[in-house]
Amino acid sequence: xxxxxxxxxxxxxxxxxxxxxxxxxxxxxxxxxxxxxxxxxxxxxxxxxxxxxxxxxxxxxxxxxxxxxxxxxxxxxxxxxxxxxxxxxxxxxxxxxxxxxxxxxxxxxxxxxxxxxxxxxxxxxxxxxxxxxxxxxxxxxxxxxxxxxxxxxxxxxxxxxxxxxxxxxxxxxxxxxxxxxxxxxxxxxxxxxxxxxxxxxxxxxxxxxxxxxxxxxxxxxxxxxxxxxxxxxxxxxxxxxxxxxxxxxxxxxxxxxxxxxxxxxxxxxxxxxxxxxxxxxxxxxxxx
Numbered sequence: 001x002x003x004x005x006x007x008x009x010x011x012x013x014x015x016x017x018x019x020x021x022x023x024x025x026x027x028x029x030x031x032x033x034x035x036x037x038x039x040x041x042x043x044x045x046x047x048x049x050x051x052x053x054x055x056x057x058x059x060x061x062x063x064x065x066x067x068x069x070x071x072x073x074x075x076x077x078x079x080x081x082x083x084x085x086x087x088x089x090x091x092x093x094x095x096x097x098x099x100x101x102x103x104x105x106x107x108x109x110x111x112x113x114x115x116x117x118x119x120x121x122x123x124x125x126x127x128x129x130x131x132x133x134x135x136x137x138x139x140x141x142x143x144x145x146x147x148x149x150x151x152x153x154x155x156x157x158x159x160x161x162x163x164x165x166x167x168x169x170x171x172x173x174x175x176x177x178x179x180x181x182x183x184x185x186x187x188x189x190x191x192x193x194x195x196x197x198x199x200x201x202x203x204x205x206x207x208x209x210x211x212x213x214x215x216x217x218x219x220x221x222x223x224x225x226x227x228x229x230x231x232x233x234x235x236x237x238x239x240x241x242x243x244x245x246x247x248x249x250x251x252x253x254x255x256x257x258x259x260x261x262x263x264x265x266x267x268x269x270x271x272x273x274x275x276x277x278x279x280x281x282x283x284x285x286x287x288x
Contacts, residue, residue: 070094071107077118078111088118095121099129102142109157110150119157127164131172 073094076087100122112118126143129135135143144161151157 068103068107070104074107074111077115088115091118092121095125098125099134100125100143102139102146105143105146106150109147110152113152113157120160123157123161123164126161127168128172130165131168132176 070091073087073091077085077091080087095118105122105126108118108122126135126140130140144158147158147161148155
């Protein structure tokens with residue numbers, strides 16, 4: 001029996017099937033694949049593909065993520081510690097001139113949440129540039145969500161940003177309107193200065209201004225009287241505060257007080273006036 005097993009182990013059978021010859025080796029372990037021309041070519045192709053991938057990976061340069069200017073400034077401020085560094089001033093200037101993006105806010109918060117100058121400038125940046133239209137609504141929602149999730153525990157930065165958003169959304173349109181008016185005035189002045197001489201208005205040849213027409217009051221209960229438009233209405237009699245409306249005050253006609261003209265009086269007239277004064281004095285004393 002043992003001789004039969006040894007003979008079968010050393011025997012190699014060849015079989016032709018569909019024009020493909022296959023060699024079966026009985027000494028090969030069961031865990032290995034049978035050797036055949038097809039398997040050998042496929043294994044060679046796999047090995048060549050892996051070698052080409054390794055060569056391509058070796059030749060390709062290693063890509064290092066590049067840091068933005070804001071991320072570089074944030075890292076420099078963190079390395080400087082609590083001491084005031086010039087990088088913090090550069091970061092404040094950057095936030096003053098450039099609208100913040102969601103990536104910038106993620107770099108600053110929560111890394112620099114304990115720097116009040118930076119957080120205050122960031123809140124102003126978000127509110128002002130959103131009111132100007134530089135920060136769209138989608139980016140603003142992402143920024144507020146990140147501040148709410150990664151901000152301080154008391155949510156001071158979130159509340160400050162919301163308050164400044166409402167403030168600048170009211171003030172920026174008014175300020176922009178004033179700037180537009182000033183810009184239009186400057187453009188009109190520039191056009192007047194650069195206008196040719198024969199088209200400029202001369203001060204002596206200006207057109208006569210049209211007479212202004214007074215607009216009648218539509219709320220008046222009675223139409224205006226014709227007497228008010230006549231000349232000399234100031235010399236007419238006026239109603240006084242007497243018992244009846246029909247009583248009219250007579251206009252006073254007298255000489256001015258500081259009159260320097262000479263008046264000739266007769267001696268007889270002076271004597272009559274004195275006699276009247278004596279009689280009145282006597283009557284007054286008698287009634288007492």
